Amino acid sequence: MKVSGFTFVRNAIRYDYPVVESICSILPLCDEFIVAVGNSEDNTRALIEGINSSKIRILDTVWDDSVRTGGQVLATETNKAMDAIDPSHNWGFYLQADEVIHEKYHAGIRDAMLKWVDHPEIQGLLFDYLHFWGSYDFVGDSRKWYRKEVRIIKNDKKIRSYLDAQGFRREGQKLKVASAHATVYHYGWVKPPELQQAKQESFHRYWHSDRWMEKMVPKEKEYDYSGMGYLVPFRDGHPEVMKNRIARKNWDFNYDPKQAKHSPKADILHFLEQKTGLRIGEYKNYKL
Numbered sequence: 001m002k003v004s005g006f007t008f009v010r011n012a013i014r015y016d017y018p019v020v021e022s023i024c025s026i027l028p029l030c031d032e033f034i035v036a037v038g039n040s041e042d043n044t045r046a047l048i049e050g051i052n053s054s055k056i057r058i059l060d061t062v063w064d065d066s067v068r069t070g071g072q073v074l075a076t077e078t079n080k081a082m083d084a085i086d087p088s089h090n091w092g093f094y095l096q097a098d099e100v101i102h103e104k105y106h107a108g109i110r111d112a113m114l115k116w117v118d119h120p121e122i123q124g125l126l127f128d129y130l131h132f133w134g135s136y137d138f139v140g141d142s143r144k145w146y147r148k149e150v151r152i153i154k155n156d157k158k159i160r161s162y163l164d165a166q167g168f169r170r171e172g173q174k175l176k177v178a179s180a181h182a183t184v185y186h187y188g189w190v191k192p193p194e195l196q197q198a199k200q201e202s203f204h205r206y207w208h209s210d211r212w213m214e215k216m217v218p219k220e221k222e223y224d225y226s227g228m229g230y231l232v233p234f235r236d237g238h239p240e241v242m243k244n245r246i247a248r249k250n251w252d253f254n255y256d257p258k259q260a261k262h263s264p265k266a267d268i269l270h271f272l273e274q275k276t277g278l279r280i281g282e283y284k285n286y287k288l
Contacts, residue, residue: 001117002089004155005030005055008077008165009097010038010063012047015199016191019044019097020051021241026093026101029110030055036081038063059084071164071206078161085155090117092153096165098188099151102239105182112180113152123159123170125152125180126286132190134225135253136238136246140189142230142262143269143279150177150286151184164207167285177286185239192251193222229262230270231255 005026012019023033036059037045048058061080067073078094085092091113095101101109109125116122126148131140150167153159153175162169169175189196197220204217238246262270273279 001091001114002031002086003029003091003093003113004085004089005033005093005095006035006078006081006085007033007095007097008036008038008061008074008081009044009048010077011040011042011202012044012097013042014040015202016195017097018100018187018242018245020047021239021245022095022097022100023048023051023056024241025103025239026095027051027053027055028103029106030093031089032057032086034059034081034084036061036077036084038077057084065205068205068209069207073206074165075161075163078165082153082159082161083157087155089155092155094151094153095184096188098186100185100187100239100242101182102185102237103241105180108181109152112178112182116178120154121176122178123154123156123175124150124168124177124286126177126288127151127180128183129186130183130234131186131188132234133228133231134190134255136187136190136242136249137234137253138228138231138255139234140229141232141270142266143273143282144229146283147279148284148286149184150175152180162285169285174285174287177288179288185242187242193225196223196225197221225253227261228255229260229266231257231260 009019027033033055034057035048037048039062059081061077063073082092112125128148131145133140153168159168159170201217204213269280
């Protein structure tokens with residue numbers, strides 16, 4: 001069994017993406033790792049080169065900044081990396097530049113890939129998610145966060161990145177997947193407030209027009225983390241690759257549940273989910 005890791009990244013230093021930690025978190029499971037490095041205004045390419053692994057293969061790309069609808073450029077960049085996977089490999093292991101896998105899941109993930117590698121009816125493996133918000137000590141606990149997504153796929157060139165690269169489809173159809181019995185640690189909403197604000201001002205341009213940006217993304221020095229909704233304390237351990245980054249945290253984040261912003265409808269749906277475990281109307285981009 002052969003496994004190719006793949007991801008895409010641009011301006012990782014400018015917007016403080018933990019891409020090195022992301023790649024290193026699954027490098028032991030991969031025989032190669034393809035990194036589509038977009039045209040950056042910082043030293044992102046050198047950052048990736050600094051991983052200093054013979055498994056790393058850099059694919060230099062140019063983003064089409066004229067694409068301003070639905071985050072489609074992110075799927076395009078994902079497909080570039082995916083298309084570069086060695087044709088002889090069985091699996092593609094995808095992580096976005098702010099997603100990390102805890103080492104405690106490595107053995108189970110490898111076992112799942114071995115179990116399903118020769119089963120054509122299984123097209124991918126499904127992961128649970130933890131979405132950190134504001135700091136490394138709290139995770140989102142509301143309907144705004146997706147609970148599961150596909151992150152390992154069969155090396156099938158008919159499988160394509162879907163919409164804004166959150167998941168995958170094969171010829172427009174949802175993938176048939178099995179559980180990886182593992183969790184993705186998503187750190188995209190954990191960074192200094194000034195860098196989070198800069199990221200928002202840049203990244204929303206891949207979804208929206210300038211007019212929308214002017215109306216919905218205020219020009220501020222720092223991101224306002226107060227719109228957090230429901231959060232719960234995270235009391236478990238973080239992946240080993242994140243330890244140094246966590247130690248460098250240099251901003252304060254305080255969560256007061258009484259100040260959390262959510263609607264009466266959200267309160268009712270949240271209450272029902274807490275009691276039953278069911279999320280009414282949950283979007284699922286896969287067939288388990």
